[in-house]
Amino acid sequence: MRALIVEDEKRLAAALKRIFEDQAFVTDVVYDGKSGVEYALCAPYDIILLDIMLPDIDGFEVVQTIRSKKVSTPVLMLTAKDSVPDKVNGLNAGADDYMTKPFATEELIARIHALTRRSGEVVLDELAYADITLDLTGCDLKKENASVHLSPKEFEVMRLLMNNPKSAVLKETLILNVWGAESGVEDNNLEAYISFLRRKLRFLNSSVTIKNLQKIGYRLSQEEG
Amino acid sequence: MRALIVEDEKRLAAALKRIFEDQAFVTDVVYDGKSGVEYALCAPYDIILLDIMLPDIDGFEVVQTIRSKKVSTPVLMLTAKDSVPDKVNGLNAGADDYMTKPFATEELIARIHALTRRSGEVVLDELAYADITLDLTGCDLKKENASVHLSPKEFEVMRLLMNNPKSAVLKETLILNVWGAESGVEDNNLEAYISFLRRKLRFLNSSVTIKNLQKIGYRLSQEEG
DNA sequence: TCGCTTTTTAAGAGAATTTTCAGCTTGACG
DNA sequence: CGTCAAGCTGAAAATTCTCTTAAAAAGCGA
Numbered sequence: 001m002r003a004l005i006v007e008d009e010k011r012l013a014a015a016l017k018r019i020f021e022d023q024a025f026v027t028d029v030v031y032d033g034k035s036g037v038e039y040a041l042c043a044p045y046d047i048i049l050l051d052i053m054l055p056d057i058d059g060f061e062v063v064q065t066i067r068s069k070k071v072s073t074p075v076l077m078l079t080a081k082d083s084v085p086d087k088v089n090g091l092n093a094g095a096d097d098y099m100t101k102p103f104a105t106e107e108l109i110a111r112i113h114a115l116t117r118r119s120g121e122v123v124l125d126e127l128a129y130a131d132i133t134l135d136l137t138g139c140d141l142k143k144e145n146a147s148v149h150l151s152p153k154e155f156e157v158m159r160l161l162m163n164n165p166k167s168a169v170l171k172e173t174l175i176l177n178v179w180g181a182e183s184g185v186e187d188n189n190l191e192a193y194i195s196f197l198r199r200k201l202r203f204l205n206s207s208v209t210i211k212n213l214q215k216i217g218y219r220l221s222q223e224e225g
Numbered sequence: 226m227r228a229l230i231v232e233d234e235k236r237l238a239a240a241l242k243r244i245f246e247d248q249a250f251v252t253d254v255v256y257d258g259k260s261g262v263e264y265a266l267c268a269p270y271d272i273i274l275l276d277i278m279l280p281d282i283d284g285f286e287v288v289q290t291i292r293s294k295k296v297s298t299p300v301l302m303l304t305a306k307d308s309v310p311d312k313v314n315g316l317n318a319g320a321d322d323y324m325t326k327p328f329a330t331e332e333l334i335a336r337i338h339a340l341t342r343r344s345g346e347v348v349l350d351e352l353a354y355a356d357i358t359l360d361l362t363g364c365d366l367k368k369e370n371a372s373v374h375l376s377p378k379e380f381e382v383m384r385l386l387m388n389n390p391k392s393a394v395l396k397e398t399l400i401l402n403v404w405g406a407e408s409g410v411e412d413n414n415l416e417a418y419i420s421f422l423r424r425k426l427r428f429l430n431s432s433v434t435i436k437n438l439q440k441i442g443y444r445l446s447q448e449e450g
Numbered sequence: 451t452c453g454c455t456t457t458t459t460a461a462g463a464g465a466a467t468t469t470t471c472a473g474c475t476t477g478a479c480g
Numbered sequence: 481c482g483t484c485a486a487g488c489t490g491a492a493a494a495t496t497c498t499c500t501t502a503a504a505a506a507g508c509g510a
Contacts, residue, residue: 035251042226042251151456167362170294172266187497189458195500213364214466214497215377216294376467413487414469420489437487439477 001116002044005029006036006062007051007078014180016049019105021159023112024127024136033057040066045073046116050095052079063095074115127162130208130222132201134162143204150200153178157193161210161220168219194218226341227269230254231261231287232276232303241274244330248337258282265291270298271341275320277304289402292319293381295362297350299340303328352387355433355447357426359387368429375425378403382418386435386445393444419443 003025007013013029020027028043030036033054040048040062048066052059063075077098097111127134133142139155140147150158156178160169171190178193179185198210211221228250232238238254245252250271255261258279265273265287273291277284288300302323322336352359358367364380365372375383381403385394396415403418404410419435426433436446 038246039251042249153457168295170266172263172294176267186459188460188499191498192458192500194498198499212498216364219363378468410469413471416487417469417489419487424489439486 001025001046003027004036004039004043004045004048006033006049006054006059008032008053008055009051019108020049020112022136023109031055033059033062036062037065040071040073041069047112048073048075050075050077052077076111076115127159129162129165129220130206132204132206132208134158141200141204143206146204148200148203154193154196154200157190158197161218165220168213168217170217174217226250226271228252229261229264229268229270229273231258231274231279231284233257233278233280234276244333245337248334256280258284258287261287262290265296265298266294272337273298273300275300275302277302285402286405288319289405293377297361301336301340352384354387354390354445355431357429357431357433359383366425366429368431371429373425373428379418379421379425382415383422386443390445393438393442395442399442
């Protein structure tokens with residue numbers, strides 16, 4: 001499932017991205033209306049999250065434009081104002097639902113699911129590799145009947161690794177996606193988490209190990225016997 | 226399809242962005258080499274357009290860096306000079322194609338399509354020569370079922386040699402691409418690495434040898450029986 | 451605030467990689 | 481041959497990266 005987030009406030013955008021990714025969406029983020037239209041027209045999304053207040057053209061215009069181009073992806077509008085005109089305008093312009101900021105994460109998730117269920121897809125809630133399974137709804141890592149709890153950051157790191165089981169995941173990618181662009185975290189921080197995860201994998205007695213590629217990053221691998 | 230443009234001249238960059246967008250690419254533009262590397266490492270692009278002359282680090286170094294991180298996105302280099310050394314360096318460093326400025330829009334479009342078509346069809350993750358194979362996703366050299374691990378620099382040297390199996394690779398080219406422009410490493414350093422690689426080839430019992438051409442450089446060759 | 455979990459930081463051990471050096475071999479050329 | 485420059489190699493030294501702990505700091509709910 002793919003999601004597009006159109007939101008100019010970077011921090012909120014990052015938080016939303018996280019939420020969507022926790023729901024197993026592949027997520028693109030853009031920070032203005034023009035890009036929103038471009039992206040919506042160029043790639044097939046299952047849902048578009050759209051802020052009304054944007055630096056260039058506003059959310060209403062974005063919906064209108066993409067609808068006029070026959071894109072029928074569900075649109076969830078986000079607005080700081082709880083005013084009736086906004087809602088009406090949004091729905092008239094072609095949005096499928098709206099939410100007012102601030103909002104509870106649970107409510108957002110519920111609405112996301114309501115909108116995407118409608119389009120008839122199944123929501124992926126597990127990631128598997130070799131003998132382990134990552135539960136995307138809870139936050140734990142399982143092997144057969146055993147399971148360990150993962151903290152949010154451990155979970156994010158593991159999810160990225162399990163999403164790219166074939167290739168190495170760059171240290172840059174991991175840090176960017178787990179801590180964010182300008183977090184300024186040290187490599188050692190990531191290393192500590194890798195260490196935490198390795199301990200938990202040993203605890204589970206899994207055949208999965210996290211391999212280091214010097215100067216590059218990490219990848220999962222399965223130990224023989 | 227997503228494109229990244231790395232070009233410091235704003236007006237040219239804007240023109241390029243327009244061209245890409247007309248071809249239905251979602252396009253990011255950055256104006257210096259450092260940002261180019263960051264973007265390339267953090268998002269999946271289908272093509273990267275890269276100017277050689279950039280304010281901070283040059284285009285060669287950009288390609289070299291992202292390739293050393295195993296990013297295999299096709300790179301189209303742009304150069305004002307039509308000099309052979311530039312082309313050679315670019316292609317050795319891991320670029321897929323180059324164009325000299327000024328250029329015709331049609332030619333650019335044709336090259337873009339050639340490169341992205343290619344990437345759609347085959348994912349290049351191995352380099353082969355005679356009886357050996359270089360795994361570009363991991364860091365190892367294989368012969369049949371045996372394999373040896375290569376360190377980052379060993380890997381780079383080997384990749385350059387295997388990229389140019391027909392001709393000799395100049396010592397300067399090797400040093401430039403593996404150690405960088407102003408590293409000031411001695412020839413003996415390269416010799417040491419050649420020696421490491423030879424040992425590993427012997428270990429693999431490969432028919433491949435690294436031949437020295439006095440005062441020039443090295444080339445791969447296959448020993449008979 | 452207290453107690454718990456999570457995250458960050460720090461430090462040292464340990465590995466892996468890279469560089470350096472000395473002595474040796476090879477090839478070119480008179 | 482003899483000599484010199486260029487190249488080769490193994491070993492040690494130096495450096496850089498990584499791993500693992502433990503402890504400090506931060507966050508969070510009761």
